[in-house]
Amino acid sequence: MSGLVDSTGGYIDRAIFTDQQLYQQELQRVLAPSWLFLAHADQFHKPGDFFTTYMGEDPVIVTLDKNRELRAYLNSCRHRGARVCRADMGQTRNFTCTYHGWSYDLEGKLVSVPNRAGYPGSFTVADWGLVEVPHIETYRGLIFATWNPEPVRLREALGGMAWYMDAMLDHDDQGTEVVGGVHKWVLEGNWKLAAEQFATDWYHVNVSHASALMVMTPSGKKPKDEIVHRTGRQYVDPMGHGAGFPVHPNNRFDARTVHDHVDYKALRERLGEARVQGPLTNGHATVFPNFSYLPVNGSIRVWHPKGPDKMEVWAWTIVDKSWPDEVKEAQRLYNLRTFGPSGIFEQDDGENWSEVQAISRGFITNGVPLNYQMGLGSERDDGSHPGTTSELYSDAAGRSFYRRWQTMMSTPAWHESPPPDTGNEDPA
Numbered sequence: 001m002s003g004l005v006d007s008t009g010g011y012i013d014r015a016i017f018t019d020q021q022l023y024q025q026e027l028q029r030v031l032a033p034s035w036l037f038l039a040h041a042d043q044f045h046k047p048g049d050f051f052t053t054y055m056g057e058d059p060v061i062v063t064l065d066k067n068r069e070l071r072a073y074l075n076s077c078r079h080r081g082a083r084v085c086r087a088d089m090g091q092t093r094n095f096t097c098t099y100h101g102w103s104y105d106l107e108g109k110l111v112s113v114p115n116r117a118g119y120p121g122s123f124t125v126a127d128w129g130l131v132e133v134p135h136i137e138t139y140r141g142l143i144f145a146t147w148n149p150e151p152v153r154l155r156e157a158l159g160g161m162a163w164y165m166d167a168m169l170d171h172d173d174q175g176t177e178v179v180g181g182v183h184k185w186v187l188e189g190n191w192k193l194a195a196e197q198f199a200t201d202w203y204h205v206n207v208s209h210a211s212a213l214m215v216m217t218p219s220g221k222k223p224k225d226e227i228v229h230r231t232g233r234q235y236v237d238p239m240g241h242g243a244g245f246p247v248h249p250n251n252r253f254d255a256r257t258v259h260d261h262v263d264y265k266a267l268r269e270r271l272g273e274a275r276v277q278g279p280l281t282n283g284h285a286t287v288f289p290n291f292s293y294l295p296v297n298g299s300i301r302v303w304h305p306k307g308p309d310k311m312e313v314w315a316w317t318i319v320d321k322s323w324p325d326e327v328k329e330a331q332r333l334y335n336l337r338t339f340g341p342s343g344i345f346e347q348d349d350g351e352n353w354s355e356v357q358a359i360s361r362g363f364i365t366n367g368v369p370l371n372y373q374m375g376l377g378s379e380r381d382d383g384s385h386p387g388t389t390s391e392l393y394s395d396a397a398g399r400s401f402y403r404r405w406q407t408m409m410s411t412p413a414w415h416e417s418p419p420p421d422t423g424n425e426d427p428a
């Protein structure tokens with residue numbers, strides 16, 4: 001591992017984006033033990049409301065049980081392993097496997113087995129319930145879960161990142177809700193290319209998105225200097241999270257209807273000047289490992305790994321619950337136009353990741369390291385924003401992202417620990 005990531009010197013080996021064995025290890029040591037984003041709490045109101053998603057490559061069902069407790073189960077039948085829920089989302093009383101008909105209730109218990117009499121007396125339904133994800137917690141409406149049997153609490157895992165997340169999630173006491181459905185699309189590209197970019201990369205904006213910025217500029221010609229020559233900060237979290245944001249005294253929501261509605265004075269009182277001038281709407285962020293968001297358009301997304309060279313992007317639009325319907329709709333359309341699957345910015349990003357991925361397969365190419373040296377040594381607590389920050393244009397959060405990745409890749413996960421020594425020697 002030490003040769004793959006040099007976060008002090010700022011080098012990355014391209015094998016971390018292409019190697020199948022590293023990918024398998026990543027599923028086991030990075031994704032399975034981490035808090036992974038599942039869904040927004042607004043998707044669950046009544047018992048039996050469910051949403052199916054993935055944790056790493058493991059399919060899971062998220063649902064509300066009879067007591068309205070959020071639960072998550074491995075979406076795989078205990079009989080021969082088919083998915084017990086093949087719908088994307090919906091409402092149900094139980095999950096019935098379409099292969100041979102085993103059926104599970106909202107608490108994951110096996111409740112119906114066709115030809116039950118055909119099984120031996122030792123067969124007990126209590127032994128064959130769905131595998132439950134051991135920990136599920138929410139932070140301001142965002143639901144995360146982990147397979148780690150003894151994780152740190154979600155709030156602790158988010159650490160200093162929560163202050164930045166609140167700039168999007170905590171505009172008032174009512175919080176956020178989802179508008180529209182979930183957009184899902186496949187990209188050729190390792191999931192880390194996207195997660196890393198959202199953690200650390202404002203650098204690409206003026207080049208990759210130049211044409212989109214021109215379209216967004218009222219003159220229709222060239223983006224104004226104040227857009228191109230921005231200053232700001234980048235938050236560098238020791239646990240691998242990251243966020244970058246220009247700082248501007250007149251920071252605003254881009255969607256006109258949203259801007260006209262928002263009470264910036266109230267936001268200043270609630271969130272403070274530093275957050276309103278920065279991460280309220282500006283910038284990009286990643287919560288390690290694979291959840292990212294964009295405050296300006298309420299885009300939240302998860303980068304599902306699908307092999308070393310492919311990812312599936314799942315993206316939601318969230319809005320303030322308190323906004324009138326027309327403001328919510330304006331934000332939904334603005335997000336669609338900019339960062340929907342065919343959004344004018346989103347397409348630029350996907351194109352870059354696919355480009356990097358496609359050529360990394362070359363034998364010679366794969367051996368040439370990548371540069372992550374921008375802002376090397378710039379990380380500091382300058383008092384402007386909580387925690388360690390760097391310049392807006394910097395790879396600092398990217399280096400931290402990969403440092404965290406490397407640490408987890410080098411650390412055996414809970415499932416790799418030897419079983420506890422019971423003192424009973426096997427006589428054989």
Ligand code: FES
Nearest residue numbers: 077079080097100
């Ligand atoms: S695989 Fe589910 S009932 Fe057989």
Ligand SMILES: [Fe+2]
Nearest residue numbers: 205209345349
């Ligand atoms: Fe971008």
